[in-house]
Amino acid sequence: MNQYLQGFRCSICGATYTVDDSRAQYTCPVDGGNLDAVYDYASIARNVDPRLIAGSADRSAWHYEPLLPCVPVDRLLPTPLTSFGWSPLYRAPRLEHVLDVRAVWLKDDTRLPSSSFKDRASSMVIARAQQTGAMTICAASTGNAASSLVTLCSGTDIRTVIFVPQNTPEGKLAQILIHGARVFAVEGSYDDAFDLAMQASQEFGWYNRNTGVNPYTREGKKTAAYEICEQIHLFTSAPMLFRAPDVVVVPVGDGNIISGLHKGFRDLHALGWIDRMPRFVGVTATLAPALYRAWQSGGERVETTPSRTIASGISVDLPRDGVMALRAVRDTGGLFVEAADEEMLDAMGVLARDAAVFVEPACAAAYVGLSKARRLGVIRADDEVVLQMTGSGLKDVKSALAATAGRMHRIQGKLEEIRDWRLEIGD
Ligand SMILES: Cc1ncc(COP(=O)(O)O)c(C=O)c1O
Numbered sequence: 393m394n395q396y397l398q399g400f401r402c403s404i405c406g407a408t409y410t411v412d413d414s415r416a417q418y419t420c421p422v423d424g425g426n427l428d429a430v431y432d433y434a435s436i437a438r439n440v441d442p443r444l445i446a447g448s449a450d451r452s453a454w455h456y457e458p459l460l461p462c463v464p465v466d467r468l469l470p471t472p473l474t475s476f477g478w479s480p481l482y483r484a485p486r487l488e489h490v491l492d493v494r495a496v497w498l499k500d501d502t503r504l505p506s507s508s509f510k511d512r513a514s515s516m517v518i519a520r521a522q523q524t525g526a527m528t529i530c531a532a533s534t535g536n537a538a539s540s541l542v543t544l545c546s547g548t549d550i551r552t553v554i555f556v557p558q559n560t561p562e563g564k565l566a567q568i569l570i571h572g573a574r575v576f577a578v579e580g581s582y583d584d585a586f587d588l589a590m591q592a593s594q595e596f597g598w599y600n601r602n603t604g605v606n607p608y609t610r611e612g613k614k615t616a617a618y619e620i621c622e623q624i625h626l627f628t629s630a631p632m633l634f635r636a637p638d639v640v641v642v643p644v645g646d647g648n649i650i651s652g653l654h655k656g657f658r659d660l661h662a663l664g665w666i667d668r669m670p671r672f673v674g675v676t677a678t679l680a681p682a683l684y685r686a687w688q689s690g691g692e693r694v695e696t697t698p699s700r701t702i703a704s705g706i707s708v709d710l711p712r713d714g715v716m717a718l719r720a721v722r723d724t725g726g727l728f729v730e731a732a733d734e735e736m737l738d739a740m741g742v743l744a745r746d747a748a749v750f751v752e753p754a755c756a757a758a759y760v761g762l763s764k765a766r767r768l769g770v771i772r773a774d775d776e777v778v779l780q781m782t783g784s785g786l787k788d789v790k791s792a793l794a795a796t797a798g799r800m801h802r803i804q805g806k807l808e809e810i811r812d813w814r815l816e817i818g819d
């Protein structure tokens with residue numbers, strides 16, 4: 393265990409718990425609040441040299457080990473996938489030009505082993521499961537959390553039990569099945585699957601990966617923030633070893649990715665390794681309105697509201713890390729914006745054509761958020777912006793085909809037909 397990890401604090405009542413307190417394995421036993429890992433930042437700042445981290449030969453997220461709650465998973469478990477994270481960060485000059493923004497970076501987590509951001513959380517959860525000796529991990533998922541968990545458990549003795557809604561996109565379902573998990577496709581929504589997974593883990597003693605309520609998911613996800621700051625430094629040779637962007641735009645379902653990124657930047661800021669916090673733009677689906685409504689109401693109460701967006705990754709009725717997501721946006725002076733289904737489909741095309749990344753609708757919401765926040769003036773022309781890419785388009789080919797409907801030209805196969813088109817476009 394990390395010597396600097398002091399325990400977990402409830403996000404609602406502030407009560408603190410030791411790491412192995414069995415009453416607080418997932419949430420606060422008093423009020424059900426999500427738990428947040430607490431570190432001794434003063435000791436880390438005194439004892440850990442950021443140059444050793446940034447200069448480490450290990451180019452996986454495990455090179456941030458002094459800031460993580462668990463030791464690298466391969467120290468305890470023979471596994472084919474020992475590393476996690478360190479996805480590419482690249483600029484999108486075409487988007488910068490179109491939107492008139494100084495810098496737009498894509499943090500491309502579609503390149504992780506299971507093609508989604510969720511590998512960060514799964515890696516940390518597996519590492520924690522190993523510490524506790526758990527041999528079965530269960531998870532409720534809209535698809536990516538589960539496909540990530542089962543991918544990363546492949547080749548190990550860990551059994552995975554998955555609960556998904558029946559409308560899970562085929563690509564995600566195929567991934568989950570091919571890796572050999574037991575899959576229960578629940579009649580109902582993601583939220584129904586979520587509640588059932590909670591009950592099953594309690595009843596059968598399985599370790600539970602459910603997003604948000606397992607505090608290790610946020611701890612894995614925060615590594616993206618460290619990487620963003622380290623990679624921007626590498627690209628720009630900024631004077632500090634880590635450099636924060638001005639704005640980070642994140643698609644939001646349960647709110648755990650945004651709260652994880654926020655945690656990562658908070659860690660670096662508390663250590664003095666970055667000199668400012670970025671503003672967060674959270675993007676929810678118009679047809680999954682729970683969190684956006686809570687944001688508008690100005691409070692922290694998040695009410696269950698039915699969702700029916702095509703963007704499976706952000707289709708949640710009750711965002712399970714909603715309070716922390718609201719804080720990520722409010723505490724940094726950011727905002728929430730909504731993305732309609734049609735807007736996400738359009739954004740998939742823009743990202744594919746202009747930024748060379750093929751993403752699923754939930755991920756494309758980030759681009760919708762960027763363009764809306766720019767129009768509102770919340771993102772300014774001199775800002776440096778990171779778009780968090782969260783899931784590959786290959787996971788939901790049906791949506792990609794819907795986004796491009798009518799663009800295919802069926803021909804009989806004669807050269808003439810092609811010649812006509814050349815004339816039409818003036819080639
Ligand atoms: C592709 C994609 N983007 C964004 C999200 C939203 O993450 P969170 O539920 O932590 O807000 C998910 C969650 O499943 C996802 O799969």
Ligand SMILES: [Zn+2]
Nearest residue numbers: 402405420425
């Ligand atoms: Zn509490």
